[in-house]
Amino acid sequence: MAMTDRDELVRSLAGLALFADLRDPDLEAIADPEWERRFSAGERVLRRGLSGGGLFVILDGEAAVELPTDADNPRRLRRGDFFGEVSTLLDCKPTADVVARSALHCLEVPGPELEAFLLHYPQVTYRMLQTVTRRLRDLLQ
């Protein structure tokens, strides 16, 4: 059988550190077409000041975190990076825009489903915590 977009989605997820501990059936469950999102270069993915967003994981492409206070030095996001977790977990509005810098392929875990998702896949939660902790360390250093 020819490889399909779903196969590609499952393989793409399998290659990310965030999902490295999951079994194939778990990856198939996560590779939900309803969660697959594509953006064109220049399109806003996460919008500063707008509620109701989710957690985005970049599968392919590049995005930038654009803060109004630091417009000249946007943080680049690439395959495997995730964003939107702060506003989703804390139920607050994002404080920055995230803009696609190229054609961008993402998986979005909708906000209302994030808690159940993280509790169901504790391995993903642990790896997220590691990444967030690294970010905090880098900020403090």
Place this chain on the structure above:
Amino acid sequence: MPPTRNERPFPPADYPVVVVGSGPGGLQASYCLSRLGVEHAVVSQDETPGGMFCRYPIFQRLLSWSKPDAPAERGTREYEWFDHNSLVADEPELQALVPTFMDRAFMVPSRPEMERGLAAFAERAPVVVRYGCEWQATRRDEDGRLVLTTSDGEYRCRAAVFALGVTTPWRSPIPGIEEVPHYVDCRQPPDYRGRRVFVVGKRNSAFEIADGLLPWAKQVILGSPRPVQTAVIAQASVRVRYLQPYEDSTLGGGTCAIDLAVEQIERRGDRWRVSGHGTTRPGPIDLEVDDVIAATGFTTPLLDLPELGVRTVSQGRIPALTPFWESEPGSGIYFAGNATQGAPGLRKHGVGASSPAVHGFRYNARVMARHLAETHLDATFPRPRIDPGGLVPYLLQEATTAPELWTQKSYLARMVSEGGEADIVPLSDWVDNPGARSVCIAVEADAAGAIYPAVYVAKDGDVRERLLEPHQLHDFRGPPYERELSAAL
């Protein structure tokens, strides 16, 4: 009297716009273009109007409601919210047609009732279609115009609207599934009497089959990797008719909805073997069943459009679209109908638009037609003006009764510019391109089911969001809301 073959309209030629399809998406798009005075041809491979509703749903009953009597008077704009199946029009004689064909046995129409409603719209509007004309290929000529090759010859146009439906059977990539009958091949329910049936999938079409087979089959098992999204289903059309199999499953009544990544489907004599691994509850699962049915969904028949730059989402099944339902800005390749779900909008709180259904895409068509004409045909259309003194009550009236806002929550919004021009706009486009000063109001819903107006105020390119309080009866008019909205403005 319908035209004969020799009198068929729209022979192959150059047209400003060509619409492909005569299902509800094509009929609505053509009607909206005609209302704007946009010359266009409509071609369809079918012989009659109605598209998928000439064949599906296979169990002959829709999911979406049309309430013959409702809080709003039939034929009014407000009534459209209570009638999710009729196409929309400005003329009273074209409004709310589907309920006129319903026998009130259910609040959702049967398939033939829906088909008659669409045919009546096509006949009375009229929406003129060249039937029996199959679109076969697409390319661009040296001037950048689109060239549509059809069974009747070539059509050239500056923009095309593809209302193709999402109706071509699609199978998920499971080894052995090629042999499995698809939803569209499902036999009559009595043929499944006393049999053990495995249905691949746990979405609308899977539940429809399970519900149809419950009175006949010995056992129905539904399987797919993800658990049934009960929170989603509770607020989705599918619950109207097809939750009984799920209830049966949760009560242990014989039906089973299992979370299974199917890895292999094998034909074994006159039976089938389905094997895979559990997802929610890990472990191997092997099933021997009498029948397997693939309720794995449908795809859009895009033919060669990807070669013209049309990207896809949802495992390649749906075209990825701009907020105005174009494949790329300026491409002139537009979509109408079910495929407009390819423009996801903001999806706030994970809530998707109603674009896959008639009650959502009928409003997309109206916005799309005007955008197409203004972008590709240099047309301009005046917008109604709102007096500044009446702005606040106007916005609250819209939040309370506008069917566009209620059916397309967080997706279509009522916008009023600084100059007082009012418009219905795709919200995701407006928040990214709001102009100097304007205001939008949308109806939104959160994960807990609360419904409330959301106000977006643009000033110097910056957008501020303010969520108003929900109301028990969804009536956002009156002094408390006026005060709150005035403060936001």
